[in-house]
Amino acid sequence: MSYILNIETATKNCSVSIAKDGETIACNEIADEGYSHAEKLHVFIEEVIASAGITVQDLAAVAVSQGPGSYTGLRIGVSAAKGLCFALDIPLIAVDTLKTLASQANVSSGKIIPMLDARRMEVYSEVFNANLETERSIKAEIIDENSFSEYTETVYFVGDCAEKSKPVLTASNFVFLEEIKYPSAKAMSKISYDKYQKSDTVDVAYFEPYYLKDFMIIPPSKKQ
Structure with a gap:
């Protein structure tokens, strides 16, 4: 029996789930135009763990959305995931944000x-x-x-x-499919469990989000 905490913060959706053997058993999320990830993420983590009826010591791994996506959102999610993995000495799993979105x-x-x-x-x-x-x-x-x-x-x-x-x-x-707008931690459950079974994890100390690019520079047009 393996419990995995899934964290998705790459977009406006701050989303956290607990999965048991690849099946989501608890999830909390909010898509906030104001990007409230810093305020909501740790509260959501505590809430889904309590809702699942487990403690952090029961976690087998933490999975985090690796990007691409919001620079700030990814940093917040990855920092929280790393902190938990360090404290609990459990593996970190990186999940492709766009695959999570596609899986929906x-x-x-x-x-x-x-x-x-x-x-x-x-x-x-x-x-x-x-x-x-x-x-x-x-x-x-x-x-x-x-x-x-x-x-x-x-x-x-x-x-x-x-x-x-x-x-x-x-x-x-x-x-x-306009109803599928943001990736959700609910959709990470099967993906992260498959990776966990294959020991497809990343180095907690050195892992960085996949930003792809921070912004695009468009050169000014030349005057005629």
Whole structure:
């Protein structure tokens, strides 16, 4: 019996769950426009542990969202996860934020493309098949009318980019699952447990979040 604490703070959603052998048994989360992660995260950790009827000493590992995403959000989540792992002498598991987001789409075929906002028309994206196998690695890219045109089967988009992407991504095989906006710690449970069983962990001392890039610099236009 393995209890894993899952922490997801890469976006506006501050999300924490407890999983037992890969099944979520307690979760607390809030998507706050004001990014209240610093105030909410440790409270949520205490609450889900109590709700699961366990203590921190029962934890087998801590899993944390590794990014890409908000610089501040990722730092807060990773710092909390490292602190617990150091104190309890348990392993740290890093989970791809975009895979967590993609896993929330319940589809049996086609491609799943999770996208997170990276300012202006830029997004962080990754491409998965319906079995959550990576078909194209993470990129920071500017969305235009030609983006993802190489995919002819149904493409399901998830994430917080629907508002700015839908007017541009208009192909008939593109479907926006707008109800799936942010990654959730609930969706981390199976992923983190699979990693735990394979001893796929990271070095607690040296692990850093995967920021991909902090911001995009756009050079000023030259005067004619």
